[in-house]
Amino acid sequence: MSANCDELEVSVWRGDRLSGHFEVFHVPAQDSQTILDVVSWIQQNLDATLSYRYACRVGMCGSCAMMVNGVPRWTCRTHVKKVMNGNKLEVAPLRNLPVIKDLATDMDPFFDKWIAAEGLHHPTKTRDEPIETINPDSTMRAEANAGIECINCSVCYSACDTVAGNVDYLGPAALQRAWTLFNDAKDSGQNAILEAVSGAGGCHNCHSQGSCTVFCPNELNPMKAIAELKKATTKSFFKKRV
Amino acid sequence: MLGVRLYMLQRLTALIMAPLTLGHIAVMIYAVQGGLSTAEILSRTQGSIWWLLFYGSFVVAVSLHAAIGLRVIVHETLGLKRPALNILTLVVSLLLLFMGARAVLAVTLT
Numbered sequence: 001m002s003a004n005c006d007e008l009e010v011s012v013w014r015g016d017r018l019s020g021h022f023e024v025f026h027v028p029a030q031d032s033q034t035i036l037d038v039v040s041w042i043q044q045n046l047d048a049t050l051s052y053r054y055a056c057r058v059g060m061c062g063s064c065a066m067m068v069n070g071v072p073r074w075t076c077r078t079h080v081k082k083v084m085n086g087n088k089l090e091v092a093p094l095r096n097l098p099v100i101k102d103l104a105t106d107m108d109p110f111f112d113k114w115i116a117a118e119g120l121h122h123p124t125k126t127r128d129e130p131i132e133t134i135n136p137d138s139t140m141r142a143e144a145n146a147g148i149e150c151i152n153c154s155v156c157y158s159a160c161d162t163v164a165g166n167v168d169y170l171g172p173a174a175l176q177r178a179w180t181l182f183n184d185a186k187d188s189g190q191n192a193i194l195e196a197v198s199g200a201g202g203c204h205n206c207h208s209q210g211s212c213t214v215f216c217p218n219e220l221n222p223m224k225a226i227a228e229l230k231k232a233t234t235k236s237f238f239k240k241r242v
Numbered sequence: 243m244l245g246v247r248l249y250m251l252q253r254l255t256a257l258i259m260a261p262l263t264l265g266h267i268a269v270m271i272y273a274v275q276g277g278l279s280t281a282e283i284l285s286r287t288q289g290s291i292w293w294l295l296f297y298g299s300f301v302v303a304v305s306l307h308a309a310i311g312l313r314v315i316v317h318e319t320l321g322l323k324r325p326a327l328n329i330l331t332l333v334v335s336l337l338l339l340f341m342g343a344r345a346v347l348a349v350t351l352t
Contacts, residue, residue: 162318165317165318165319166243166317166318168243198245198246199245200243200244200245200324201243202244202245202246204244204245204246204248204249205243205244205314230249233246234246234250234253237246237250
């Protein structure tokens with residue numbers, strides 16, 4: 001954004017995925033303006049019917065991800081001046097997910113795949129037993145820590161070309177969650193996880209293109225987690241046959 | 243559409259193909275250096291169990307490896323799903339196996 005540019009030309013997706021279209025809005029430019037600021041300004045000042053989703057506004061909740069100039073981003077932490085194309089912006093709903101309306105996507109397929117990948121807690125103890133002692137220096141804990149800051153924003157899922165071509169593919173976020181839990185000493189689901197990520201939509205479909213890692217707003221590395229799952233399933237594959 | 247079994251099969255066949263491909267290239271370079279004629283090449287390959295095993299195992303590995311690779315491409319680009327995808331994989335694999343086996347047998351059988 002140049003210093004004398006005081007108005008943004010913002011194309012915003014309206015409607016659903018099939019019958020929608022871009023609508024242009026003119027928004028006053030401001031210092032330190034985020035994409036979410038722009039969308040909120042449109043909704044509050046130009047068109048109250050604009051649908052979008054956000055909650056925390058500080059990059060914690062993972063609710064506000066959208067396509068910005070064709071790239072998936074967390075909009076509350078994306079400054080307009082860093083992604084401007086001239087004085088133009090294009091804001092669309094996340095790729096690879098059904099659109100409910102305007103910028104709001106249906107996240108059900110994304111979270112259903114977390115469950116399908118066994119990305120849920122498998123307890124090792126009952127509530128009556130003492131809490132497991134965790135060694136923070138262990139290799140497995142380091143692997144678990146590497147993916148634990150995922151905020152479920154679906155940016156990686158939206159960026160993934162394999163998801164785009166293969167609707168059954170579990171996707172980077174679910175697989176990274178599976179790898180995180182696989183390494184968690186407080187989780188007992190290792191076998192269930194390996195089984196879940198070895199199916200027709202599992203980790204072996206990843207082509208290691210790396211879009212997930214490039215676009216993850218928290219700078220996590222789902223591609224590495226998926227590669228580690230491939231190694232773990234390979235070991236398990238031979239172990240079963242020995 | 244790639245579970246752990248097909249994934250492993252594709253990787254293992256790649257492991258088989260890699261040294262065989264290098265061996266094939268080495269043989270080709272050797273064959274053209276001295277200007278071996280077709281008759282001279284056939285006199286060495288026909289009746290040889292080693293050349294039959296060398297190129298026969300290559301053909302088996304290729305027919306499995308390529309069919310699995312094509313399965314992934316067809317699923318992701320054309321959207322073909324099971325069971326049609328399974329049938330396509332099998333047909334491509336058998337076709338490559340037939341064509342390859344025919345060529346190998348033609349130069350190794352006496």
